Amino acid sequence: xxxxxxxxxxxxxxxxxxxxxxxxxxxxxxxxxxxxxxxxxxxxxxxxxxxxxxxxxxxxxxxxxxxxxxxxxxxxxxxxxxxxxxxxxxxxxxxxxxxxxxxxxxxxxxxxxxxxxxxxxxxxxxxxxxxxxxxxxxxxxxxxxxxxxxxxxxxxxxxxxxxxxxxxxxxxxxxxxxxxxxxxxxxxxxxxxxxxxxxxxxxxxxxxxxxxxxxxxxxxxxxxxxxxxxxxxxxxxxxxxxxxxxxxxxxxxxxxxxx
Amino acid sequence: xxxxxxxxxxxxxxxxxxxxxxxxxxxxxxxxxxxxxxxxxxxxxxxxxxxxxxxxxxxxxxxxxxxxxxxxxxxxxxxxxxxxxxxxxxxxxxxxxxxxxxxxxxxxxxxxxxxxxxxxxxxxxxxxxxxxxxxxxxxxxxxxxxxxxxxxxxxxxxxxxxxxxxxxxxxxxxxxxxxxxxxxxxxxxxxxxxxxxxxxxxxxxxxxxxxxxxxxxxxxxxxxxxxxxxxxxxxxxxxxxxxxxxxxxxxxxxxxxxxxxxxxxxxxxxxxxxxxxxxxxxxxxxxxxxxxxxxxxxxxxxxxxxxxxxxxxxxxxxxxxxxxxxxxxxxxxxxxxxxxxxxxxxxxxxxxxxxxxxxxxxxxxxxxxxxxxxxxxxxxxxxxxxxxxxxxxxxxxxxxxxxxxxxxxxxxxxxxxxxxxxxxxxxxxxxxxxxxxxxxxxxxxxxxxxxxxxxxxxxxxxxxxxxxxxxxxxxxxxxxxxxxxxxxxxxxxx
Numbered sequence: 081x082x083x084x085x086x087x088x089x090x091x092x093x094x095x096x097x098x099x100x101x102x103x104x105x106x107x108x109x110x111x112x113x114x115x116x117x118x119x120x121x122x123x124x125x126x127x128x129x130x131x132x133x134x135x136x137x138x139x140x141x142x143x144x145x146x147x148x149x150x151x152x153x154x155x156x157x158x159x160x161x162x163x164x165x166x167x168x169x170x171x172x173x174x175x176x177x178x179x180x181x182x183x184x185x186x187x188x189x190x191x192x193x194x195x196x197x198x199x200x201x202x203x204x205x206x207x208x209x210x211x212x213x214x215x216x217x218x219x220x221x222x223x224x225x226x227x228x229x230x231x232x233x234x235x236x237x238x239x240x241x242x243x244x245x246x247x248x249x250x251x252x253x254x255x256x257x258x259x260x261x262x263x264x265x266x267x268x269x270x271x272x273x274x275x276x277x278x279x280x281x282x283x284x285x286x287x288x289x290x291x292x293x294x295x296x297x298x299x300x301x302x303x304x305x306x307x308x309x310x311x312x313x314x315x316x317x318x319x320x321x322x323x324x325x326x327x328x329x330x331x332x333x334x335x336x337x338x339x
Numbered sequence: 340x341x342x343x344x345x346x347x348x349x350x351x352x353x354x355x356x357x358x359x360x361x362x363x364x365x366x367x368x369x370x371x372x373x374x375x376x377x378x379x380x381x382x383x384x385x386x387x388x389x390x391x392x393x394x395x396x397x398x399x400x401x402x403x404x405x406x407x408x409x410x411x412x413x414x415x416x417x418x419x420x421x422x423x424x425x426x427x428x429x430x431x432x433x434x435x436x437x438x439x440x441x442x443x444x445x446x447x448x449x450x451x452x453x454x455x456x457x458x459x460x461x462x463x464x465x466x467x468x469x470x471x472x473x474x475x476x477x478x479x480x481x482x483x484x485x486x487x488x489x490x491x492x493x494x495x496x497x498x499x500x501x502x503x504x505x506x507x508x509x510x511x512x513x514x515x516x517x518x519x520x521x522x523x524x525x526x527x528x529x530x531x532x533x534x535x536x537x538x539x540x541x542x543x544x545x546x547x548x549x550x551x552x553x554x555x556x557x558x559x560x561x562x563x564x565x566x567x568x569x570x571x572x573x574x575x576x577x578x579x580x581x582x583x584x585x586x587x588x589x590x591x592x593x594x595x596x597x598x599x600x601x602x603x604x605x606x607x608x609x610x611x612x613x614x615x616x617x618x619x620x621x622x623x624x625x626x627x628x629x630x631x632x633x634x635x636x637x638x639x640x641x642x643x644x645x646x647x648x649x650x651x652x653x654x655x656x657x658x659x660x661x662x663x664x665x666x667x668x669x670x671x672x673x674x675x676x677x678x679x680x681x682x683x684x685x686x687x688x689x690x691x692x693x694x695x696x697x698x699x700x701x702x703x704x705x706x707x708x709x710x711x712x713x714x715x716x717x718x719x720x721x722x723x724x725x726x727x728x729x730x731x732x733x734x735x736x737x738x739x740x741x742x743x744x745x746x747x748x749x750x751x752x753x754x755x756x757x758x759x760x761x762x763x764x765x766x767x768x769x770x771x772x773x774x775x776x777x778x779x780x781x782x783x784x785x786x787x788x789x790x791x792x793x794x795x796x797x798x799x800x801x802x803x804x805x806x807x808x809x810x811x812x813x814x815x816x817x818x819x820x821x822x823x824x825x826x827x828x829x830x831x832x833x
Contacts, residue, residue: 183596192576
């Protein structure tokens with residue numbers, strides 16, 4: 081579904097991604113791990129069109145999306161969440177999930193002002209999908225919370241809303257940037273279950289950045305390890321977790337080797 | 340899930356539950372409920388939108404039908420034009436979050452456009468029915484071009500560039516009577532310079548023609564009501580949500596399917612079209628167009644309306660425009676200005692009543708203290724410096740008369756008034772550093788001093804006073820309610 085071929089990006093003299101080759105197949109959950117500064121979030125930024133790669137191709141359903149604008153890439157079927165949480169804080173919870181359906185709807189300003197039948201139908205559909213996406217998280221984002229501003233949500237609920245918002249754009253590929261960051265152990269466990277559930281119920285292919293190795297172990301079909309923008313290992317969780325270079329990247333060289 | 344349920348079970352229902360977001364919700368409710376305007380805000384938030392619009396329509400029509408005084412109708416018309424402008428600015432600033440300081444340009448383009456197409460200036464006399472659509476489209480195009488700057492510039496950078504556009508427009512208006520256009524032999528007189536274009540055709544809709552002030556009042560009222568309905572429906576749609584998303588987080592909006600650059604242009608185009616439309620009505624009603632009509636002061640006034648009412652809130656913006664323009668007009672005569680000034684002090688005191696048992700008594704005490712303090716100071720000054728109480732106050736009426744026995748009115752108020760003014764500012768500033776009982780004790784002398792400065796300096800110079808009062812009002816409001824009268828509190832979390 082997603083193929084990165086020889087993807088490279090440099091900021092000035094600093095090479096952030098180097099000749100990256102990653103393949104994500106339909107229906108897979110692939111985790112990207114790596115120490116801070118490895119280029120994981122940059123990878124997401126390149127895939128979603130926020131950065132243009134210096135070289136290489138990003139093939140999504142066999143179409144090269146490198147250099148396309150972010151909104152177009154989203155319309156093709158890639159949505160993401162943000163590690164730093166970028167909700168529309170002063171809009172209501174429901175509006176957050178309604179607003180992002182912009183790309184999937186068509187009514188322009190004139191039809192909106194005239195409230196044409198087509199526009200109303202579309203609006204009902206937007207509403208229905210928003211409620212459906214919020215209902216995915218059980219009672220947490222339901223009922224009275226629909227009309228609350230997003231900033232009034234707790235941290236964990238904000239993370240959930242980010243996921244609900246991303247799925248509301250009806251993507252095929254979902255990029256989750258540290259979905260469990262800042263969550264307590266119970267919530268982390270819940271998120272782990274939720275990611276699997278997302279694939280089963282929504283049919284999404286999922287690429288996820290995660291630091292929590294329990295989560296990575298629990299969800300991944302495959303793990304890709306990055307360090308300094310280079311892929312240093314790929315394979316099952318066990319393979320990657322025991323890989324010499326991965327351990328080295330996280331912990332440094334063994335003392336015996338440094339001599 | 341389980342943890343949260345447990346928490347719900349342990350805390351009694353009537354206690355706020357800290358850490359649970361329901362608590363925040365209640366806090367919101369409280370904020371909405373606060374102050375003198377609290378009930379009004381709750382009402383506005385709860386009734387369906389069209390009842391408010393209907394109420395505004397009925398009120399507006401009643402005023403137009405009952406009032407026959409030309410001056411009052413003119414004030415009403417001007418207010419409605421400001422309502423239109425504030426609504427247009429609200430699209431760009433309140434919804435899309437683009438800081439456009441050149442907004443008055445669109446009013447100007449609309450007005451000059453009308454003067455070109457419907458006046459003797461170029462001897463083209465299109466009816467408004469034909470010229471207004473052309474002008475609105477043209478202004479929208481100007482908005483599109485100016486809006487292009489917002490692709491690369493944000494926040495204060497956009498503000499500076501658009502401010503320059505306004506300055507260019509003012510210069511063009513003043514010097515546009517002698518413009519060399521390529522392939523045209525003689526210089527063309529576009530704007531007739533500072534003398535302006537005069538006269539301009541009246542607003543002719545073929546089946547109906549606006550001629551009297553009353554006609555223009557109803558014309559502006561009709562446009563404002565239609566615009567309000569259209570903008571409300573637009574805000575509650577895909578486009579409106581996208582604009583607000585853009586304001587909240589443009590990057591996230593872009594990644595989640597919204598073409599931000601197109602949306603920015605769309606906001607500019609809408610704002611510009613509304614500005615252009617109000618420009619045509621404005622030009623037709625005053626029968627002329629002068630470059631001085633489109634200055635920085637007008638821009639500040641429109642911004643003040645949007646900010647005071649609450650950027651992003653349609654009823655807020657309308658109320659803001661009405662409050663500011665009406666009080667601005669009232670301030671031009673000393674008697675009315677006095678009513679606003681002392682009325683404002685009383686309202687401020689009432690609004691600041693502490694929510695405690697003795698709160699109302701404190702306020703009553705301060706009021707009585709102020710009156711007593713005034714008479715005492717006047718008596719003492721009268722003994723040592725007879726000239727200090729011997730002057731006359733401008734204006735007439737019983738309030739003027741009563742006040743002239745209370746405040747200090749020196750025979751030559753000019754110099755002493757200025758020192759008092761500086762002292763007043765110093766006192767207000769120092770008041771923010773003191774707390775507790777000293778602060779309350781200082782309030783009475785402060786009010787008295789303010790009254791003296793007001794009567795001796797400010798009433799005599801209404802033009803300056805208006806702006807000073809407006810500034811003071813905005814400073815006070817921004818401290819008490821940064822979101823404006825009807826706006827919703829916004830948070831910025833990084």
